Amino acid sequence: MFKGLFNIIVKEVKELVRDPKILLGMIIVPLIMFPLMGFAIQTSMETAEESMRSISIAVMDLDEGPVAENLTNFLIALNVIIVEVDYLNFTEAVNYVQQLNVTGLVVIPSGFSNNITEGLKAELDVYTVFRGGGIVESTSSSMISALFETFEEGLVVQKVGEKFPETRETVLNPIEMSEKSIIKGKPVNVNPSVLFGLMVLQSTGMPVGIMMLLIFAMQLAATSVASEKEEKTLETLLTLPINRFTILAGKLTGSIVVAVIGAAAYIVGFNYYMSSFMGMMPTEIGVDLATIGLAPTPISYLLLGVSLFVSLLSALALAISISIFAEDVRGAQALVGPLSMLLVFPMIIMMFTDVYALPFPLMIVLLAIPFTHPMLASKVAFTGDYLTAVIGIAYVSIFTIVVLYIAARLFGTEKILTAKLKFRKLRFRKLKK
C-alpha cells in the first residue's frame, strides 16, 4: 500500500525546503528576526540600567538643616551625582536641569529638618525631567521615587527605635508570615509565588511552540497540495501507479518533517528572544521542581508526544482537505489561514488561565477544539494528571481519523481535480481499486 511513500516524502521535503519563500519565511527569518528583536530589547534594557547607575539630581537646599544634609549624604552614598543649585532661583534651577541633562530636581524647603525633628509632616518637592518618555526615563523616575522612599523608611525605623528601643522589630513587623504551597495534596515548604514563577517559565513556552508547529504544518500541507495544482503537476502524479492514500501520507509526512524544522527554528529564535528578558530578571535559586513532584515524568513526555502527533496529523489532514478546494497556493493559504484562530484562541487562554476555571460554555468550546489538547497535555505534564491527557488524546484521535478519512476520500475521487470553492453538495464517487 505504501510503495513509493519514501520517494514522495523525499520529493516533498526537497520541494518545500528549496522553496525560497518557505526557506526564508519559516527557517531563516525566525533565526534572524527573533535574535534581532532580542538584541534590540537587551540593548535598550542595558541602556536603561546604565542610566539608572548614573542618576544625577540637582538639589536646591533651602533648609540647610541636619536632616536635609543627611538626605544629601544618603544620596551620595548611593552613587547619585548631586548637583547643588542653592545659588540659583527656582526658574534658573529648572532651566539648568533641563539643559544639562540632569535626571531630576529636589527642592528641600526651609523648615524641612525642623518639621521632621519635631514630629511634624515635612514637605519635599521632587521633579523628574521629562524629555520624551521611553523606558529609560520611566525607570529613572521610579528610581528617584525609590531613593526617597528608602530614605523615608530609614527615618521611620529611626523614629520607632527611639520610641520603642526594646521592641522595635516587633512593632515594625508584628506578623511573621510563612508562605507555603500544597502540591498534589501534600504541603511543600516552597513559596507559591516562587513556584508560579518557575511554572510560568517552563510551561508558557510549550503552547507557543505547539501553536507555531501546527500553524507551519497546516500552511505547508496546504501549500504542498495547492502548488501541485498551481504548477500543473497533480494530474501527472494522480495517473502514476501509486495508491492515492500513499500520496496523501507522503504529503503529510513531508509537511511534518519541514514543519518540525521550521518550528525548531522558531523555538530557537524565540528562546533567544525570551532569554534577553529572562537574563535581566531576578531568578529564584534552590527550588528543584523534580524534588517537589512538579517536573514532567517520562510518561508525561510520552503522552505529550502522542497528543502532539495526533494533533499534528489532524491539523495537516484538515489543511489538506480544505486546500483541495483551492486552485492555487495563495487561495489555499487564504482558506487555511482562518484555521489559525483555532490555534491562537486556545493558546492565549491556556497561557493565562486554567481551562477548567472558565465558564462552562467557553470551556466546552475550548475543549471541542482539538488543538487545545496538546497545549493542555503540556500543562498537565507538570501536574501528573495523566487521565486528562489520555482523554484528550482519545478525542483528538477520533477527530483525526474522521478528518483523515475525509481527506483520503477527497484524494481518491476526481474532486481533487474538479473541486473549487463552491459550497455545493459534495458527491463522492470512489474509484474502485
Next chain:
Amino acid sequence: MGLAVECNALVKDFGDVRALDGLSFQVKNGEIYGLIGPNGAGKTTALRIVSTLLLPTSGSVKVFGQDVVDDASEIRRVISYLPEEAGAYKNLSGYEYLEFMAKFTTEDKEVIKESVDVAARISGLEERLKDKVKTYSKGMKRRLLVARALMTKPKLAVLDEPTSGLDVLHSVHVRGLIKQYVENQGVTVLLSSHNMLEVEHLCDRVALIDKGKIVAEGSPAELKKSVNASNLEEVFAKVVGFV
C-alpha cells in the same frame, strides 16, 4: 490486433455542462490515434477519463480490457499520461524529476537509471538536466515532460497536445520521437491536438471531435478522400459545416 482503448457512448457532465456527449472510438494496439477538434470540443476530458483522472457520467471506457472505474490501479501501471498544461516540480533538477517519476514504475536501480538515460536522450537537454526545472524555458520543460511520458515504455501513452509550446524544430523532433517510439517499442499512442497538420503527419487514424461527439473517423488519407479535401483542416471545416 487487440484493442488498447475501447470507448463506448461516453458521456461526461460538469454540472450543467455536457463535455462529452456519447463519444465512442477504439484504439488498436500499436497505432497512433489522434483526437482532433477545436478548443472545448472535449478532447482533454476524454483523455482524462482514459487516464483514470475523471469518472464517466455514463458509458464505459476500457484500457487493454480493463475498466477505468473498476480497475483504475491496474490501468495506471500500463499507461503514461502527459497533460496539455503539465508542469514539473520547479525546485527539483531535471534529473531528480525524471528519477522521481521513474521510481514509481520499478524499484530496480538499473532500470531506473536506464529510464532516466533514455529520457535524457529523448529530451536532448543534456547538461541542463542538472539545473533546476524553474530555470527551464517553456519548450525545455515540455521536452522534459514528453521524455518523462515515454521513458518508462508504457503500453499506452496518452499525450494531450504533445507539442504544445514547442517551436517548429522541437515540434518536428518530438513528432519524430513519438513515431520512432511506436515503431521500436510497440507503444500505443492516444493523442489530442488542434494542430491538424501535426495529426496528419503523425497519426494512423484520427477522430474529429466537435461538441463532445465524433463527427468523422478514419485515416487522414481516407478522411481527405471522403470529402475531397486537401488537408485535415479542410476536412474538419467541411464536416462541421463551416464552409
